[in-house]
Amino acid sequence: MDPVFLSRLQFAAATMFHFLFVPLTLGLSIIIAYMETRYARTGDKLYLQMTKFWGKIFLINFAVGVVTGITLEFQFGTNWSRYSEFVGDVFGSLLAIEASLAFFLESTFIGIWIFGWKKLSAKAHAAVMWMVAIAGNFSAIWILTANGFMQHPVGYTIRNGRAEMTNFFELLFNKFSILQILHVLPAACILAAFFVMGISAWHLLRKQHIEFFQRSFRIALVFGLAASILTGLTGDLHGTHVAEVQPAKLAAMEAHWETQANAPLILFAIPDEKAGKNIVEFGAIPGLLSFLGYHDFSATVRGINDFPEDERPPVLIPFVSFRVMVGLGTLFIFLTLYGWFRRNKLMESPLYLKIMLFSIPLPYIAIELGWVLAEVGRQPWIVYGLMKTSDAASPVAGYQVLISLVAFIAIYGLLGAVAFYLMAKHAIKGPAVEKP
């Protein structure tokens, strides 16, 4: 039993599971804070009902997000101690700052929000929700900054056999991290928007609580449209930067094997990693890969075969993830744009509502695949160009990791099932009817 492989599986399972809940927390907290602000401003009881209804679903999701987040902070030490020792000087600081600046704020204020309905004025209570929303997103910013260092290390030097920080601001304003933040946070908003729109569509299709869910739908729609467009734009910027600093990842996600100028973009291919070529490929658009990577049709794009054999990432997973992510992202722009034109005729658009209902899982798939692309595409490095994943694991016995991995899958699987069941139950039940 290879502890490195098992630790990778465990980290992937724990992170991907955590990331099933985090995006909804990030996006929905903002939507709810907006609804509650409307209530505090206008006194319109419908907004209060909306806050409570979406808030209840939010809290179930939030609970799972928080408890699975604790695991991640500890996994670097338990399973990746060589890595932790090597980069702790730089990477550890970002995690510590995340805890003391953001996580504290989020966890303390969510308690106030849950129990403080009667203790605080409507305005103060809405402000508390804003604190939760801001703190949650702030927390994500720190985590993405930490991940940015793994993707594109800056602001450090190798001294005393480890990476030591030399410039905190360089680390903070790492271009890679900033682009990741600008891409991931709006993507989380898309997920939350589709979640709200999908559930609203379910009730609208049944012609119940019409005013309530039309209003919810429209709020989410505006939010989702803006987020979809922003995610697309920053995705392009992010891609160009990846081409610049992680050429191997670019080659892998495009299944681009041989270095060439005027490189084509291949729409579909079946890559063969052993042979170093694509078995089948079609839909090659000449020069487009050069253009997307470097905004120049004649630019030379390095191919995978040009990298040393032990520095090549897997190709199939990044290639497929990238295509599905971009395809879905484009779909989100179309769906929200179309919704924008139908926003006042939702009840007369049952087909659109049905599509939106069944679209709830799509942003989940897109955002998870985005992470898979970022992380698998970085392999075999744990810190790009600096440390290999195979050198990073803890010297712990394989059987220990196997036991914890099995326990993670069992407990997380159960929690996930219960959480989604409870969320669906509340979503279907609909808002509480005002007591007389």
Place this chain on the structure above:
Amino acid sequence: MILETIWFFIWGLLWAIFFMTDGFDFGVGTLYPFLGKSEDDKRAMINSIGPFWDGNEVWLITAGGVTFAAFPKVYAVMFSTLYAPLMLILFALILRGVAFEFRGQIDSPGWKRIWDLCIFIGSFMPAFLFGVVFANIFRGIPFDGQGVYHGNLLMLLNPYGVLGGLLFLLLFLLHGANWLGMKTDGDLNIRVAAVADKIWIALVPTAVLFLIATWFATDLYANYLANPVFFLIILCSVLSIFVVKFYLVKKDYFSAWCASATTIVTCTFFGIAGLFPRMFPSIIDPQYTLTAFNSSSSPLTLKIMLGVVVVFIPIVIAYQMWTYRLFQGKLTEEEMEY
């Protein structure tokens, strides 16, 4: 030297605050199945810690994060050698965290019983295991120069380790009982008072035994003999246990809670002062021992992080204290719903 020393004590302080804050909700969660006779009792116990437990738990994340940032080598070796107990603590905390949220979602006795069990296990296990782990750190952990652990989970359950676990458990139980005394009334409050007395009677001999056993099982007292002023910490700790009793008799639970908070903080510092400058001693060979001086981050990182901690930790304490004020006093009728 000075920077590392400051960081060593910040490290100790963060653990102390974590035990002081999350300690009482661990205590409440452990008492929960024994004192919660009716659904109303249970609701009251959960809601008494409802607004706080999540914020309290972040002190653990911060203690861990600061270990990572300021002493990366300690973080790496400590967390990987203590793999098994840490995983158990994590699973316990996960189940406990979701239990608070999930329990009330479905109105069925069977459903509630599952999450009641999770609240109990999720509170009891970390309370006991943190004690076991810290007692073993005082004693020394069997790891070599490569940070490889030569032992297993059961080896941590040596007599001194188990005694440490019991001590932590009783401290947290007393702390939790004081909290419940402060927050509840009626029949439940009477039962809380009775149980607090019993816990106190069990705690006193355990604490004395632990102080004696520490002399034989560890060399923590070396620092004390070199700096006799450190004995004041032990004095404060012992005194505060008796102050708890004094206020329990007077039924002034707020003061009793403050006293048990003092006991927990001084108990933590009893260990921290004895360890200095060691953070993670090796029992195999002292030359492998990780200290504040051979495991710290670079001076730049330590300085930046010191700035962060000095500015933001007081802010955190300020808004957490505001939360405690906002929800102070006995639970009212309207705080009973959820």
